[in-house]
Amino acid sequence: MSFFKPNAPQYKFNKKTLKYEKVEYTFWYRFKGVLRFIFTSALLGFGFFLFFIFILPSPAAKKLQKENEDISSQYEILSRKLDQALEVMDIIQERDNNFYRVMLEADSIPYLLRTGNYKATARYDKWDDYKTASLVKTTTEKMDKLNRMLYTQSNSFDELVVLAKQNEDKLLHIPAIQPILNKDLKRTASGYGRRIDPIYKTIRFHKGMDFSAPTGTEIFATADGVIEKISWDKTGYGNCIVINHGYGYSTLYAHCHKFQKGLRRGLKVKRGDVIGFVxxxxxxxxxxxxxxxxxxxxxQNPQNYYFMDLSPEEYDNMVRISSNSSKTFD
Ligand SMILES: [Zn+2]
Structure with missing residues (x-):
């Protein structure tokens, strides 16, 4: 059957008259044919439409997909970089709370107040439907946390500057330089904490910091104070000097080759004065x-007491050197 009126006339065999008769197409018959044609074409067209839209991605969709993948991997890189920044920020906060703020008698700032608790909020829920929801959410949360930490830290420093101005005398009496010349840090040997005893080879708590240096190298007082002890120490420190700085601080210098001439108990010293020799x-x-x-x-961990001596980079370097070394000189 054809939808169209054929060009040539069509004939049909009539069984009653036993004749071939010309078929006359009514208007309605033709109209139905045209309708059927339109309907079938539309259906086919729709089918192709669905196929191209949902099965074959268009060039624009492909480009978007590639872009999405690139953005995701860039997010992952950013997230890792944020982790590193947060680690550094943790160290700064730790020094701020346990050292700078203690030194200037300011209350420490609680950790949660510094970092905020963004996880508990609904601020990232809007990305829940994304395929990359967790990546986008955690990266944004890290950024928010870092921002908050920086803001709090900056406020803390502002407060400390004011306190430091009010405590000038006290600051002269807090150990703040390295006890020997060590700008290039090559003399940094071993730090504070659990270390292997160089003689008994057992793990022991090392209460100070070791600086390796040739015999006779000058030793400096690290803050203003009064000589409290300058004598031979029987417990293993050898020729030993203790300076009382007041404000609760004292420093000890052990294994000296010689003491500075004229130095005696009760004598006042200034930061940087030579008190003895390695x-x-x-x-x-x-x-x-x-x-x-x-x-x-x-x-105390002496590495927190070089703030007049070392830049932040040098400080980091010193921490790295002194914590890597597991052996002390004692
Ligand atoms: Zn030591």
Whole structure:
């Protein structure tokens, strides 16, 4: 059957008359044919439309997909970089709370106040439908956290600047330089914390920091103060000097080869004065200076007390060197 009126006339065999008769097409018959044709074409067209839209991606869709993949991997890189920045920020906060703020008698700032608790908020829920929801959410959360930490830290420093101005005398009496010349940090030997004892080979808590240096290298007072002890120490420190700086601080310099001439108990010293010379006296495995800082009788990590001496980069470097070395000179 054809939808169209054929050009040539069509004939049909009539069984009753036994004749071939010309077929006359009515208008309605033709109209139905045209309708059927339009309907079938539309259906086919729609089918192709669906196929191209949903099955075959268009060049624009392909480009978008590629773009999405690139953005996702860039997000991953950013997220890792943010992790590194957050780690550095953690160290700065730690120093701020446990050292700078303690030194200037300001209350420490609670961790949660510094970082905020963005996880508990609904601010990232709007991306829940994304395929990359968790990546976008965690990266944004890290950025928010870092921003908040920087803001809090900057406020803390502003506050500390004011406090420092009010405490000028006190700052002269807080250990703030390295006890020997060590600008290039090559003399940094071993840090504070659990280390292997160089003689007994057991793990022991190292209460100070070791600086390796040739015998006779000058040793400096690291802050203003009064000589409290300048004598031979029987417990292993050898020729040993202790300076009382007041405000709860004292420093100890062990294994000296010699003391500075004229130095005696009760004498006032200034930061940077030469008080003795590096040696290897007492329990020691080679010429070095063992340096301790105490606050209210408690041992402190000396690496927090070089803030007049070292830039942040040099400081990081020193921390790295002194924590990598597992062996002390004692
Ligand atoms: Zn030591």
């Amino acid at each position: 040696g290897s006296t007492g329990k020691s495995t080679g010429p070095h200076l063992h340096y301790e800082v105490r606050y209210k009788g408690k041992h």
